[in-house]
Amino acid sequence: MEDILVKTSTHDYPIFIGDMLRFQLHQLIQKDYTAILIVSDKKVAELYVGDIVSNFPERKVYQSIIPVGEQSKSIDFFYQLHSDAIKFGLDRASLIIALGGGVVGDLAGFAAATYMRGIDYIQMPTTILAHDSSVGGKVAINHQFGKNLIGSFYPPAAVIYDTQTLRTLSEEEIRSGYAELVKEALIADETFCNRLLKTNLTNLSSDQLTNHLTNGIKIKASIVGMDEKEKGIRKHLNLGHTLGHALEAEKGYGEITHGEAVAIGLLFSLHVSESLFSRRLPYLPLFHWLKHNNYPLNIGELDEESVINRMKTDKKTLNERIQMVLLKQPGEIIVQELSDHDIQMYIQSFRRRLVKE
Known part of the structure; x- marks a missing residue:
């Protein structure tokens, strides 16, 4: 134990x-x-x-x-x-x-x-x-x-x-949970992230699962210990959640699992980060891993204005300006303020990229 x-x-x-x-x-x-x-x-x-x-x-x-x-x-x-x-x-x-x-x-x-x-x-x-x-x-x-x-x-x-x-657990529930593990790994442990992106979720051993869970919980516990009330570093745990939560609400709670929405949100955060910081980040490895493990990545038609308004209900939003958690590199997180116009452009380019890949 x-x-x-x-x-x-x-x-x-x-x-x-x-x-x-x-x-x-x-x-x-x-x-x-x-x-x-x-x-x-x-x-x-x-x-x-x-x-x-x-x-x-x-x-x-x-x-x-x-x-x-x-x-x-x-x-x-x-x-x-x-x-x-x-x-x-x-x-x-x-x-x-x-x-x-x-x-x-x-x-x-x-x-x-x-x-x-x-x-x-x-x-x-x-x-x-x-x-x-x-x-x-x-x-x-x-x-x-x-x-x-x-x-x-x-x-x-x-x-x-x-x-x-x-x-x-069903395959859907396993997928949902592993999206949060990938999030924690992107935030704090590149080696752990690389290990997760080599994992086949349909063939998990008990030892693998226990090891992955323990690593994820230790990352979460460490961050919570430093910032209990989300005044600083704990905001990093919202990586992928700004769009993820908006998709959940937009599509109707229960239509897409929380973890599957976060998985799309993680890809979106990496897409925005690559564009903003002109760096190659693990967008493609994550995309291919998600696709291989049957995550639903087709987000379909979206009312972009409605999605942006829902993103503004995110608890990080200040003065109706969306604050996105972004990645400069695995382990290096930044919270960036973005305009509605920028968010709309990124959503459009992200949807094109999803189809193209």
Whole structure:
């Protein structure tokens, strides 16, 4: 079992990574909580909620199950979690366990941050993608005008990552998660990036996956430790997300996975970076890797004005000017302000390049 410590201004918390950890919660959770609410989606709940409950035979354990998909990161299901917590009698000494992917983690974490002004929660990610969202304490729900616009910084009490749960993931979910791993590698570790771009996602070994996840989490934990509230370097973790989030909202949440949208956003960031800085960056290696691993790269017809307006809802935007995270070279990141006209020109040239390649 790997044990990583994340340092924050609120409190430090551990990340445990290993096989079958869902059966060891009674050892990993030391605090004596008055009640536990497990939040999960219907698909994950069928597979693993029973395993979680079996850890706590002497405690009050309740469940709140939400539908699968990004649509559940809404004000309605946020309210439902609060209603369930009240109905089950949770108090300030209770615990919420977020069992699932990024949607469950973000929603349950935001509910924990706001229920009775904040109670403990533990992230138990069951997807590769959630290795990123479960670390760092960013919790949120979506607004119809943009992703993650309603939320908070609220660190978990722990992250418990049972890698055995990843064996049931679909190819789509694996693709989605690996886009965030590539993002982290581009930001901080060129050697790791080169290794990822040689990986065949349809033939992953357990050792490969655990190694890649551990490297990605260490990068994320290091950046969060330096900049918890996203005042500086943590903004770099938004590489690929300015266009990625806009595509998710434009196409409708759930029509394209978060990771697949980020993958297109990463390519776009590299495309813009090559043009702005007149440097050869790993656009082509990334493009060919994404294509080889069946990422959907055909973004189709776009209302460019609408996409640009959605990009302006990105949390880095200042005075209605889009701030894009760009790459001078792997490991060297810069945040650059771009005009609407420039963004439109880059979107048009990017779409032509996607078809040409």
